[in-house]
Amino acid sequence: MQLEPPDEDLPAIQVSLSEFVSAAEQMFTPDQLENFLRFVLAGRLQSHDKLVRIFLNARQGALAPPISKFQVYRDIDSVIGITQDLPFRLPMAIFPLASFRDTLTEDNHLKCSLSCAKNVIGVSLHRIPNMALGKVDRRHITRIFFPGLYCQGQNPAIPPDTMTLIYEKCLRPAVVSLNPVDRSRWPITYSAAMNLYRDLKGQFHFSTIDFPSNLLDQLGPKLLEMFQIQDGLQDAFFVHELRGTKGASHHDPSNAGARRTALNTVFHFFDMSLVRPEDWVVDIGLEIQHEGHVLQWLTKGHLQYRIISHADWNNLVFKRYFPAKGASTVKALQHFPSASYYRQWHALMDRLDEDKAEIIQNDLMQWFNELYWVPHPESDRMWSTKKGGKEWIMLPPGEQRNCPHIAVNSRFIDKDAAVVLVVGTSERQH
Incomplete structure (x- = not known):
């Protein structure tokens, strides 16, 4: 009997000692001798018409140690909110020319319900045309999403003529009408903004203009109102994303006061009177420590x-x-x-x-x-x-x-x- 080489590229299954012994005993019959030898000597198993590699994990299925033997800490990794307003108590640094690299292009695991051809479908946010609006904190970004521009199977990038419409008919008029003192800082046209923020080598430098915090509660509704009267820009909404906060909010998950303090720390620049919990998703990470030990997971990582x-x-x-x-x-x-x-x-x-x-x-x-x-x-x-x-x-x-x-x-x-x-x-x- 010829066995395959030991390092061929096969799907892997991890089993406990008891599972390995039980499977071997079931195969130890005259008519399954070849399968038995493949299993116990070469770690190979025919499963659902496919050959897989067997990894024996002596800790698979082992009982977890008593909770008194290890420490669990909690951390807030990120927060994401989908809103119709700009709920901040600090000034917002707004992009006259939206930073291309800050467009959401990767799946953040959130979906939005859209009505397409009389059917309601859940669409991943990164599939919906969007653009960066501005930042309030170094790790924060607020984007505007335009579900009316969504077309299944097509590139979600916003076309240049639509970007021109957004800037000249909505963004600049809204900002200038609420804060006219900054009128001269905002280029007259989108093409003028493109020229202003591009150097002689053709590289873009996405500068921002600060917008006062006391006017942000008016800016959000004003923008959505202007989007609503433009073809394709209706039903726009804001998505606020705060990422990379790991390490800044470690706390004991069993301590209610510590949980509240950590949440307040992460939301320090939000106006909590405007924040509705149902609009937000908080990504929680757990850190498990056992003094003097290296913890091993019972599932295989990559x-x-x-x-x-x-x-x-x-x-x-x-x-x-x-x-x-x-x-x-x-x-x-x-x-x-x-x-x-x-x-x-x-x-x-x-x-x-x-x-x-x-x-x-x-x-x-x-x-x-x-x-x-x-x-x-x-x-x-x-x-x-x-x-x-x-x-x-x-x-x-x-x-x-x-x-x-x-x-x-x-x-x-x-x-x-x-x-x-x-x-x-x-x-x-x-």
Whole structure:
């Protein structure tokens, strides 16, 4: 009998010890001898006309430890609100020319009910044409959505002529009518705004103009009123998204006062008298800690990795984790500013002169070069979970999906080595 190689790309099933023994006993019959040997010796199982790999997890199905043995913390990762107003108590920085990169193009798991051809369907928000309106906080964005422009199967991007209509007939007139003192700061036409915010190389720089907080309660209804009289812009609504708050609102989930304080911290710039709870979705994260232990999940995880060259490891990865003294900070930076080490590193760099700062950074790089891997830092965040391109490798092998990105140090990888995913540790396989 010939068995397949042990590392073929197959779907995986994780089983407990009792499940493995029970299945093996059922196969231990003369007519299933080949299946029995494949199962117990090669970890292969014929399931629903497909061959799958079996991973034995001795902790699968194990009882959780008593609650007194570990600590659970809660954190508010993000909040999203769908409203007909602008419920803020701080000035809003409004884009005269909507920032293209702030358009919602990825699924945030929220849907909107739309009536299409007499049928009501739930459409993911990122499929509905939308544009950035402005920001109140560094991690906040308010967008305007236009369900009247939605057409199933078509690109949700708003055409240039419609953007011109939005700016010249709605956005600028609404802002100027409520705050005429800023009339000169708003370009007369959309094309003038395009020219103003584009440099000689053709690159756009999306500046904002602050709008007073005491007039925001009038601006929201005014905009929707003007949209309502324009073909295709009817039934518009606002979506407010606050992301990347992880680490800023840790609290004990069993403490009602701590829960309230955390929520107030995240909503600090919202006018709570205008906030209706039914309009909002709050994404809650749980952090489980057990002193002196590494917690292991009973389900298999996925990640994507790239092997990073020596030069990129030092000049790209390292310098994003430990930027040089005086290095410019990306405005949209997430995760890093909330990390204690990052704040301490910046404080250290601020105290040192340039020569000493460079010496400290070079010394630290020697330690950093001994790491096998780190979360792959993007230009705007520490953790990215987007689907990777061809240069990314999935672990375990399989179809590309949204999962964490890992940067692997090429100093520890040679042509005969492969990266493998082992529960609870890291390992190289030769």
